[in-house]
Amino acid sequence: MRPWQFAPISAFAELAPVWDELNRAMGGLPILESHFLRPALEQFADGRERIFWHGPAGAPDCMCILRPKTGLSWESFQPSQMPLGPFLLQPGANFPGLVAGLLRRLPGLPLGLGLSQQDPSAIPRPQAGGALRTLDYIQTASLPIRGTFEAYWDARGKNLRQNMRKQRKQLAAERIQTRLELISDPGRVGWAVEAYARLEAAGWKLAEGTAVAGDTAQGRFYRAMLERFCSVGRGRIYCYWFDDRLAAMDLCVAGGGGLVILKTSYDESLAKSLSPAFLMREESFRLLFEQGEFDRVEFYGRAMDWHLRWTDQLRTLYHANAYRHSGVALARDWLGRRRARRQGAAALAP
Known part of the structure; x- marks a missing residue:
């Protein structure tokens, strides 16, 4: 050797x-x-x-x-x-x-x-x-992207599908327009990381000491890393809006045929009957199936009960x-x- x-x-x-x-x-x-x-x-x-x-x-x-x-x-x-x-x-x-x-x-x-x-x-x-x-x-979850979104969605649990329909009806009744925005421009990463930090600072992660903050080593890491990936066309930041209010975000990077979800946060002050991160995920996963750019989504954190609502693939x-x-x-x-x-x-x- x-x-x-x-x-x-x-x-x-x-x-x-x-x-x-x-x-x-x-x-x-x-x-x-x-x-x-x-x-x-x-x-x-x-x-x-x-x-x-x-x-x-x-x-x-x-x-x-x-x-x-x-x-x-x-x-x-x-x-x-x-x-x-x-x-x-x-x-x-x-x-x-x-x-x-x-x-x-x-x-x-x-x-x-x-x-x-x-x-x-x-x-x-x-x-x-x-x-x-x-x-x-740990066990971690992944979602294969194959077939159609309709077939994938029909295979999800009845409770998840009904819950998403119920929430969208509630938003429609309140005349709240939802919008999924994808950021991949390196020039907007700084704003996105600061916006993400504000979401986490208002929630439970601040109390646990794990919230991203822009002026910390963790915040500087996410900004520099996402700028690097966006500069080569492989950074993905999903923003989900309720009218002009930022409701949820995913920080992601892509490579090797897959999309890795690194961090997720949402506005915890919204009504408890709403799950903005789930609503965002339904729409972002629909896009992933329709666009066919990736063959899988990787979560990499410890598999939780909510992961199993979206996939049954664990390793x-x-x-x-x-x-x-x-x-x-x-x-x-x-x-x-x-x-x-x-x-x-x-x-x-x-």
């Missing part, structure tokens, strides 16, 4: 074309593109990150961005705004062998390496064994943990079983 090499994360801009080429070989997920990663690194990296690649710099078969977690382990660069961990693997490459070699190349002789939030549709989940372990992360994202020696993996297995027994005993205690 060719040796692993690494460089400070400041070298990412130079290596970005090679990174994107390898990502395209995996299917071209937009959330693993340099257009997504460069703004994330600019806002959330702390300087300890390194970019690693295996093989010649011009044609590697594996690349990743890691940082030290403790003196004994390394982990993926994984801010909460990134749905997947930045790990790329040429289809057909030897996952266990490459990761074992990577672990031996990491500075500091660490005992473990954590590769978080991997998508089996891009990198098939490897068989656990030896010094490699995998564990479930499980996973973490992969590699250890320097199989003995370390076995010790971790034993500690995990012991912890589970203690928790079970505590749950049964009177």
Whole structure:
């Protein structure tokens, strides 16, 4: 095997074309593109990150961005705004062998390496064994775009279809005109992110501390990232209006044949009988079916009950943990079983 090499994360801009080429070989997920990663690194990296690649710099078969977690382990660069961990693997490459070699190349002789939030549709989940372990992360939903919208809509649950009809009748009775607007002009991204931030600031996400704000690292990330995608024709910001009132928004990026919904917000001060995000989704999904530009919609967050109203397609994202020696993996297995027994005993205690 060719040796692993690494460089400070400041070298990412130079290596970005090679990174994107390898990502395209995996299917071209937009959330693993340099257009997504460069703004994330600019806002959330702390300087300890390194970019690693295996093989010649011009044609590697594996690349990743890691940082030290403790003196004994390394982990993926994984801010909460990134749905997947930045790990790329040429289809057909030897996952266990490459990761074992990577672990031996990491500075500091660490005992473990954590590769978080991997998508089996891009990198098939490897068989656990030896010094490699995998564990479930979350189930996530996707919506295949095939056939007609009418056939898709008829297959949705009766409650969803009736609820949408009821809400549209209510809006018509109140003489409220709805309008779906699609923003893809990079010059309007700044306004859109500020508008999105105002929606979140007025809702429950502000109380939880997860709301987007324009003057924060998170707000700067979304603006820079969406400007990059819009500048190459692959940014999508959906705005849903009730007359002149902004009722809901979706922030999306496209690539590899799919559309990824990154963030959704809505005006929580509207009547509780209205679901502006659902109304927006019905109209935006109708357009996606009619236009035929994409073959799927990806949600990537944890699958919730409301996702299952729109699709029944689920898959499980996973973490992969590699250890320097199989003995370390076995010790971790034993500690995990012991912890589970203690928790079970505590749950049964009177």
